[in-house]
Amino acid sequence: MYGPQGWWPLITKKNSVLQCLYHPKSFEIPNTQPQQYEICIGAILTQNTAWRNVIQALINLNQINALNHKTAQKIQIEMLKEAIRPAGYFNQKAKKIQAFNDFYSQMDNRIPSRDQLLSVWGIGPETADSILLYAYKQVSFVVDTYTRRIFTNLGLIHEKMKYDEIKQIFEKNLNADIEIYQEYHALIVQHAKQYYQKKDTYASDPLIERLNLRHHRV
DNA sequence: AACCAGGACGTGA
């Protein structure tokens, strides 16, 4: 229904203007360290925040050379706060970014484990999985509130399941394929934006008929 | 004008 999604979106210069663009069917991205780092920062900034609010924050960060880890490390926290203000929670998120910066330089270009990411202040399960899946191309399924909402509505999981329980259900039933994992989560978000913004639209999810299911009240 | 976004952390029971 939705076609290739091309997650994770990246800040790009187009016609000398900065935009945030998706890259459908280009699974080699990210292919530079700044792109990899940008995805990590975006994953932190989008915590409980609409992506459209994150875009301006990323553009501001790019302006002060804070989307390149080498130069980002030196930026004062007050400067950081000002840049990311449009993304909300700027006091917390500035600290989270600095905590991640320390971790990132400590990792010295190696691929972090999930537990290592979770040990960083400000990185919880969803952010860790997003970083693994989209920045490091590790086959790790991302579970977000949309995933929980859709699949609860379809009656395929229980509302109060823990994060890792839901994650395991997907990982047991999917081929360990990076492209499938990346696109599946992106499609869940896209689908949720269509049918799961307001509760009165849950019952009209076309997947209910398509999969011959009955929707469950959330 | 409430409500909610691609969550995580701190606290008290």
Add this chain to the structure above:
DNA sequence: TCACGTCATGGT
């Protein structure tokens, strides 16, 4: 463990 409060901007 678990439920709940807190963090903050911006669009609908």
